[in-house]
Amino acid sequence: MAPTPKNKPAKKLGALEEAPEKLLQAVVVADSFNKRFRPLTLETPRATNTPVLEYTLEFLALGGVEEVFLYCYAHSEKIRSYIKSSKWSRESSPFEIHVIYSPSITSVGDVMRELDQSRLINDDFIFVSGDIVSNISLQTVLQEHKARRLVDKSCIMTTVLREVSPSHRSRPRGENAVFVMDSNRERIFHYEPLKQSPPTESVALPKDLVKANPKMSLQENLLDCCIDIISFEVPPLFTENFDWQHSRKDFLHGILMDELYGKTVYAHILKSGYAGRIQSLHTYDSIGRDITNRWTYPFCPDSNFLDGQSYKYSRGHMYKEADVILAQSAEIKENTIIGSGTKIEDGAIVFGSTIGRNCHIGQNVKLHSAIIWDNAVIGDNCTIGKAIIASGVHINSGCIVESGAIISYGVEVEKGSRILSSAKLTKASGGKESKNSRAKTITEYEDSEDDEEEQVETSMAGLYSWKNVSESDFSDMSDIDEDAVAKKRGHKRTNSESEIDGFPREAYNSLLGALKQNHSVDIMILELNGLRMSANAEFNDVRLATSSAVVSYMLTKITSNEAVSKIVDATIEKLLPLFNRMIFEVSDQAEILEFMQKELAGKERGGAIMQAIGMKLYNEDLCDNDGILTWWNDGNGPDGETPDMAKVREATTAFVKWVMQQDEDSDDEDEDYEEDDDDD
Incomplete structure (x- = not known):
């Protein structure tokens, strides 16, 4: 800053004038400090069809970051060259980016100590790894952190967490932990990483903590998104504790265990949006699938981040x-x-x-x-x-x-x-x-002894109950085959998977309620998509919940045989945009017919309703010949049909025979066409 001219007095801020806002800064650590991606990373930084780092920088740009410090050690010249030739170095870039090479950094702790010595940070800042994929509103988290800091001067960090089950595919193996929080799930009192060998069997909490907070919440179903809003007071703490290396196992655990620090840490638990970190080959695959499935929208392949894509x-x-x-x-x-x-x-x-x-x-x-x-x-x-x-x-x-x-x-x-x-x-x-x-x-x-191995995650499920749930809580879901979800995943349902299995219940209730109240299909799609994204549910779960809700609704409306076609046609016509968003392949067509067949088993007029559904889906091009015949031939699951399901299927025989005839006629026409071509 230029000095104040001597012939002019320094200007003082008036009562109504505000001090200029400081730049919103972010620190990105490009190295993972483990060897999980070897041998690929022996030669080059991690990349996909779009370099992983691009997703992190796009996320920061969307969040309004104005200055980025990118710390790297491995492949620093390649990273520097990439940034220099990218859009992030152009005048149009939303932030200024500095690539900082440091041969001495081997951990997050080293990065923090270098930050403290460099004095580059002058306010609370965002701290992330260079492998974050997220579409959340960073400004929302930041404003929440700043408001909290005004009330609680001891607050030094807000970390972003996401609710997923301990066995969820987006959770990195060997990275489970228990968060002990207040009853509102805002302040974090204690952090305990769970070990796989020997497995953690209990968590020891300080007596004073338990006594002062009798209504604490123990959460194992929280995924650490590795997105932190950190106070400028944190880097000096790492300098004081030279043995702190890991941001969670050392810093977070240590700062909460030692009351002498007098510091507090809070969590922002996501209610919407997506966040995850590609920190292993396992998460590389699972987050890649989430990107393809558009859960990270607008950060999807067709966003075309890079020039020429x-x-x-x-x-x-x-x-x-x-x-x-x-x-x-x-x-x-x-x-x-x-x-x-x-x-x-x-x-x-x-x-x-x-x-x-x-x-x-x-x-x-x-x-x-x-x-x-x-x-x-x-x-x-x-x-x-x-x-x-x-x-x-x-x-x-x-x-x-x-x-x-x-x-x-x-x-x-x-x-x-x-x-x-x-x-x-x-x-x-x-x-x-x-x-x-x-x-x-x-x-x-060959992995060396120093490699940080990916271990099968350990779970505390069963050591304590998340919440008391009575059977009446699920009374509205009586029409859903709850084991269908578990069968699709190849295992029995457990208490620790309540977050995943809870999606069909919530989606069923939401969709059935919307149908009964005659909501627009756009609202239904919005609500269903929000539930799916927050629960990371698969599309087969969406088809299961939708089939159950649609059949339940139809059964309440159909009062006679004459009303079957009328109600079925009107319901499916209204929901055409919804069905179009969940039926993509022949297997999807067969699956949704199977779900509806199961729901109609044992129901009055079940066979007539099934035939009307099949005809309407066929006429609306939601199911084609292949889809109908796949369901008819092998679409009844590995356990075969129950007698009630068989009755529903038998009632559609005439319709399926007609479809078979259409299929044969189509083949004959193709053969005739080919013969005509040969004659020509």
């Missing part, structure tokens, strides 16, 4: 750039991303996979939940599961890559190789000779 969204959560070449017989299924210049040959089947730019996918290749980066070549007749295939990889024909495998940059895999799920293949130094595949000039990365 041209992704377009199509039904079934499929994203495709320009200049993609698809063979006529290639089958591209839902939840798939394909970059420009990629060619997919005849007979290939791609499901739930991400494919980068300029890739070549050979004939009869099967990709299921695979992640393939730019310039990769997959030979004919290969099968690849949930594996990561890095840029420049060449997999020759006839190979099998099992789920869990990682093939790093530039590796070539010989014809007919089988890559096991535990394999981590790389050309970089630091590996050992590969023994489980015939892969050329490859070493297999």
Whole structure:
């Protein structure tokens, strides 16, 4: 700041004048300080079709951040070069960004100590890792923190948490913890990380804490989003405690345990929006799927963050750039991303996979939940599961890559190789000779004793009860088959999964109430989408809840056989926009018919209603020939039909036979058309 001229007195702020607001600053830590992404990170920072760091910077820009300090150690030159050539270094950038290289940082604690010494921070600031994916309102959290600081001068941090069950797929393995909070779930009294080996069996709380707060809430169902609003008083505390390394296990646990500090920490528990951190290969996959499913909107592939991106969204959560070449017989299924210049040959089947730019996918290749980066070549007749295939990889024909495998940059895999799920293949130094595949000039990365292993999460569920729930609380859900959700997940329901399994109940009640009160379908969609996002529910859960609510509503309205078609047609016509948002593939069509069949089992006029539903869905193009016949042939689940379900199905025989005839007629027409072409 320029000095005040001597010939003019310094201007004093008047009573009605405000001091200029300080810049909203954010500190981003680019390093994860673990080896969970090796061998990929031996050569380059983490990336997908869009670099992970882009999601973090977009989130900060949306939140009104004006200055960013990006701390990095590993691959610092690549990160600096990337930022320099990106939109974040242009005049149009919403914030000024400083890339700070420090060879001495090996932990979050080191970053905090450097912040303290540098004096770069002059007010409360946002602290995040460079692998955050979030669409929440950062300003809301910030305003809440500032208001709290005015009331509680001891408040030094507000952290963002999200309600998910301990077994939820977006929770990183080995990262469970118990938050002990006040009855309003705002102030955090105690933080206790849960160990896997030996497993944590109890949490010891200070007697004085229990005595002073008899109505504390113990929460294990909170996911740490790793988004913090931190007071400028925090970095000096790390300087005082040179052994503090981890922001949670050391700082948060220590500051709350020691009353001498006299500091308080609060939580902001998300009621809407999405937040998660890509801190392991497990969360890399799960958050990637959430992005594809648009739970992170507006941060989705078709947002086209980077210059030159041209992704377009199509039904079934499929994203495709320009200049993609698809063979006529290639089958591209839902939840798939394909970059420009990629060619997919005849007979290939791609499901739930991400494919980068300029890739070549050979004939009869099967990709299921695979992640393939730019310039990769997959030979004919290969099968690849949930594996990561890095840029420049060449997999020759006839190979099998099992789920869990990682093939790093530039590796070539010989014809007919089988890559096991535990394999981590790389050309970089630091590996050992590969023994489980015939892969050329490859070493297999071996975890060292210093690696921070991903462990199976431990859970405290069962040590205490979250809340007392009576059967009457679920009386309105009598029409829902509650085991259907558990069967879809392949296990029995547990108390710790109440957050997930609670979605069908809430959605059912919300939708049934909206139908009875004649709300607009737009309001129904809004409420249902909000419930789905907050619970991270799958679309099969949405179809289950919708089927149950729709059938329940119809049963209250139908009073005679003559009224069946009238009520069914009117209800489905009203809900067409809703059905269009949950039915994407043939399997979805069969599933929703199955759910409705189960709901109508044992009900008066159940068969007549089922036939009317099938006809209406067919006439509205919500179900086609394949969907109807899939349900008829094998859409009744692994346990088969109950006698009541069989009665419902038998009542639709005439309709299904008609559909079969339509299907046969369509095939005949196609054959006739082909014969005409041949004659020509």
